[in-house]
Amino acid sequence: GPRCDHCAKGYRRYPACEPCPCDRAGSVNEECDGECICKPNVRGPRCDTCAPGHFHLDAHNPVGCTPCYCNGVTNACGAAALAVYTVVEHENWSVADLSLKRVVAAAREGTDVHIAHDDMGFFEAYYWLAPQEYLGRRMTSYGQTLTVKVSWVRLRGDTSGRPTRCPDVIIEGAGYRIAYGDNSHRGRKATLEIPFYEHDWFHFPKDITDITSKTQSTSYRGEAVTRRQMMEILSSMESLMIRARYHTVQVEGVLHDVILEYGKEGTATLVTGAVERCNCPRKSPPPFPSDPALPHLPLTPPYSPYSPGVLGPLVRILRAGVSARQQHHLRRRVQEVRVQRPRRRLRPLHGRLRGVPAQHRGRALRALQGRLLRRPRPRHPRRVPAVRVPAGLGDKPLHPRCVPDLDLGYKCQCPAGYEGPRCET
Template sequence: MDFQAERFKLLAVRSVPSKRASINDPLGDNQNPPDNIFHGCGLSFLLYNGVESGRCEPNEFRCNNGRCVQKMWVCDMEDDCGDRSDEQYCGVKQPGESCSPQEFKCQAREQCIPRSYHCDGQNDCQDGSDEVGCVPPTVVEPPVRQLEVCIGETAVLNCRATGVPVPHISWRLNWGPVCDPPRCTQTSINGFGTLTISGVTERDQGAYSCEAINVKGRVLATPDAIMTVKDCRPVPQTRCHEAGTSTKDRERCICKTYASGPDCGQCGEYSFYLAPSNPQGCIRCFCMGITRNCHSSNYFRTQERVVFSYDDQGVAVSDIRERNVDQTQADLSSVRGYLSIEPGDRQSQTLYWKMPSRLGGNKLTSYGGKLKFFFQFFGHGRRVDDPLVVLKGNEITLIHQGPRNFQADRPNEILIDMYETSWNREDGQEVTREHFLMTLAGLDSFLIRATHVQGQTKSSRDNDIQSLNISV
């Protein structure tokens, strides 16, 4: 190494370590170890050429060759990096100026010395002005205490410090480095430091420390600036298809079992007929094993009604096993659009209305429709727990329990969706669509409960009449 080209000769004359050994560092965490220690002429010299590191400290400058040097050594007319990258983009002497931006101007004789010699403990100016008034940094304008920023926005933090030489301002995040350029940029001009963070992310939130440093020492601004990052983006208004949606969360539609698509507005594979009343959204295709591909027909529904006008319309009274009740035990009559029954005194079993045969047979087209009927009963007593409606077909028995809050002495309306989810199997198995369709394909028996409280069998004629008006 040609020490004449470096500062060895100058160091020997000055008989003190270079600027790198003269920094007063009360924090003690960023002093770079020397690359080499030289002894000569009875003197010791520290020569720093920078330290290679995976990532530089917050108050260090990263050289093009990967080395890290103190930020305040940048543009001080010394090649601290070894590749002169710390002396690039340092500005030039302006017309009329006696010294360049990298130099300190002495008070007398228009003398210029390297900026790194200012306040280094040795008189380099002939008038000694480079060692006058030297003080460590003092933060006079700390950054804001709280800062709330939305994701994607730009955050700006400022900090000002005084001192001689003019302090350099650097920044830390949670005592580590801030993000790398170009997203994070730092400037320090005449003791005023600015940190600009573009495109803020959640990783940028935390405690930001302003650090002021010069050759006489360093100081941290107190308190830190606490930056909170929020997601301020508007919640997307997802438009969900009502018929196919079970629930909607913040950003997406939750489809019913057989509905699909981003908005749940179409039927999935092997299903058809999207309808709001269907708890599964669409109907799963069941075609007796012939095919799995189904589509909606152009059929329309009509009501199949049973209207009592002084005629029982073929309705009989039975128990749940379809054993007909003797007429002497139950007086059946039709009047004013209602079919009425008066249980006899000896009648203790639960009675059912047995619907006429014309409501049986192939009732596949009733799938997805509604079963609606009215009934009225008189009497008070313990509720009957037997099924409200019973369907039998193809050796399958399905039951519907119905509500338990019937009102005595007034009409009660019952409305049942004709889907498998409205029914249970008598044997306890789950009712599938296949079970339900098989039952409807060959409906042999259709029963509606006529006894609702046990007290009906013990009441007088005035308050024990059971009546029915049905529409299927």
């Protein structure tokens, strides 16, 4: 105050004026008397900690912290702390209407880009169309800012005109079309700062072809954009449209600068924490059975499809055309049979493998024990034939993804979730 008779904002207990204990980024307290009132995604007595499943406490974020996206796989994430870089391009700009029926190449003068109103005279609302450098995969632009500097020239001596009103920015991607801003700008120039958060963005109908002075904003303001939708759009941004007309008697529009920030590993001075780094869970490959009636057989380290607990060969026998009744008996034995047990515990399976010729039953049981897959590397790889299922079990290979290899003995094309020469990890 003029006489220093009260504490400044963020301080309390005059005349000591101690700092307010509430984190200003995570709280909504204007006065710090009493307990701290946290934003929705913030926790802690001082409102300085993100809630579980959230990251990056930001004063500009109305909910405090950003929820983890991680493609829906996990909600455990943290800030990636990437360096901030920018995209600035002055070439290959064009101007188009909302439906892209008319696209006109803009004229460039130095670093500025110009468009005459006569070139787009059939439309009341038209937009700058960004070149390819601003499009594509822009997920690291989340939480960053799009800065636009524009100006316009009005008809000289005409005082009857008025500012127009329509969205400032429209972007498309992943099947969505969203917009930001719905303002009128007075004067002859403007600097637009568009945050790439989902807040204040709304869905924009694709069937809107023009916005006139009689168009109500309710006709094009759709539902609010969600965090997931924003990330999907930024993952494949197909078009970026920036407002080009701001006044009813505008005769020319000028685009000075369009600066798009994005995060990347580097050594830049400015660092952003708005980009998430996901703590991905260790992938547990699905069991081999494709029949939902088969029991779930969890994998154990080293997570090999050929480890004893998986009984992968048994599954292949089931899928080779054994009758439903035989499958029923085999399923009952899956949980009981463990290949670590003595061989005599596997003998009851002889009676269950009906339809398998007697001369091949021993080989089928050895397949259950994993001996065919875990035997030592042959000394002469050229002489190793591809192991196949006996004729009585069908004509499909027992290991259809493994073939002899001169260097490795076997070379396998592993199913999803496995790697290594023999899919052993």
